[in-house]
Amino acid sequence: NAGVTQTPKFRILKIGQSMTLQCTQDMNHNYMYWYRQDPGMGLKLIYYSVGAGITDKGEVPNGYNVSRSTTEDFPLRLELAAPSQTSVYFCATRGGETQYFGPGTRLLVL
Amino acid sequence: EDKVVQSPLSLVVHEGDTVTLNCSYEVTNFRSLLWYKQEKKAPTFLFMLTSSGIEKKSGRLSSILDKKELFSILNITATQTGDSAVYLCVPRGSNYKLTFGKGTLLTVNP
Numbered sequence: 001n002a003g004v005t006q007t008p009k010f011r012i013l014k015i016g017q018s019m020t021l022q023c024t025q026d027m028n029h030n031y032m033y034w035y036r037q038d039p040g041m042g043l044k045l046i047y048y049s050v051g052a053g054i055t056d057k058g059e060v061p062n063g064y065n066v067s068r069s070t071t072e073d074f075p076l077r078l079e080l081a082a083p084s085q086t087s088v089y090f091c092a093t094r095g096g097e098t099q100y101f102g103p104g105t106r107l108l109v110l
Numbered sequence: 111e112d113k114v115v116q117s118p119l120s121l122v123v124h125e126g127d128t129v130t131l132n133c134s135y136e137v138t139n140f141r142s143l144l145w146y147k148q149e150k151k152a153p154t155f156l157f158m159l160t161s162s163g164i165e166k167k168s169g170r171l172s173s174i175l176d177k178k179e180l181f182s183i184l185n186i187t188a189t190q191t192g193d194s195a196v197y198l199c200v201p202r203g204s205n206y207k208l209t210f211g212k213g214t215l216l217t218v219n220p
Contacts, residue, residue, distance in 0.1 A: 031206065042114075042198070042210035043153075090152055094206060097142055097160075101152035 002026055004102035006091050012108045013081040021076040021105050023091030031094035032074040034058075034066065036087040037104075043090065049074055081109045112137045114211035116199050122217045123189055131184040131214045133199030141206075143175055143182050146198040148213065153198055156184075189218045 007022045025032065030051040035043040035058075045058030049068040063085060065077040078085060086109045091102040114135045123129055135143065142160045146153035157166045159175035159182060166173050170189075175182045186193055196213040203209070 035210075040212065042212050044210070045208075097158050097202070098144070098155050099208065100155070103151045 004091055004093055004100055006089075006102040006105050008105060009103070010106045010108075012110060013078075014110060015081060015083065017081050018077070018079045019081070019107075021078075021089055021091075021107070023074045023076070023102060024072050025074075025091075025093045025100075026072065027093055027095060027100065028071060029093035029095050029100075030071065032068065033092040033094070033099065034064070034074070034076045035090045035092065036060065036085075037090060038087050046076065046089075078107075083109050085109050112201070112203060112207070112209040114199055114201055114209050116197075116211050116214045118214060119212065120215040120217070122219065124219050125190055127189050127218075128185065128187045129189060129216060131186075131197050131199075131216070133182045133184070133211075135180050135182075135199070135201040135209070137201040137203045137209055139204035140177070140180075141202045141204065144200040144202060144208070145173055145182075145184050146200060148196045148198055149194075156197075186216075189216075191218050191220055194218045 004025045033048045034046040037043045044060045047066040049055045055066050089105045092099045117132045144158050145156040157173045162177040170187045173184045194217050196215050198213045200208050
């Protein structure tokens with residue numbers, strides 16, 4: 001039982017490049033979330049999903065897209081990377097009242 | 111706007127000391143309050159509090175909630191270097207919306 005896994009662990013992007021951050025869970029949780037955490041700041045919700053085929057915007061969705069074709073996977077897409085998207089990205093699921101976080105992806109946009 | 115304020119923002123203690131971390135919050139349709147420990151990577155779940163005055167304990171850690179005063183504390187007794195981390199107080203509102211603050215950075219020196 002791996003819980004929540006994220007790939008890659010670290011990535012450097014050039015401005016304007018695109019990439020997909022992968023998130024997979026094996027806990028059969030319906031709710032999944034993407035957060036970003038800037039240095040010294042709290043986590044901010046980017047997008048979330050309440051189940052396969054259903055997604056919704058969080059606090060800071062601009063510059064990102066998501067899809068949820070299966071219960072297990074919730075990828076986050078950056079289309080035109082900008083320096084402001086330099087951050088650590090956490091994927092999480094919710095089981096009952098508790099959120100379970102993945103290990104994070106550190107993204108640097110130069 | 112929902113908000114959470116934790117104090118102190120950072121704290122340095124010696125092994126064996128007891129610490130108290132404070133959290134005040136304002137959340138629409140408050141449902142529960144979660145405490146997380148965040149070391150180098152993803153936050154890990156510590157406690158969930160839903161009722162006032164009922165202390166939750168896990169080893170050397172304990173926490174209590176005051177829903178009237180919109181306040182919670184996290185106590186750590188006999189601190190160890192492994193307790194060094196950022197501690198996040200995360201109130202939950204309706205629709206499972208979590209509000210993250212900046213946390214308290216605890217450093218335990220040997």
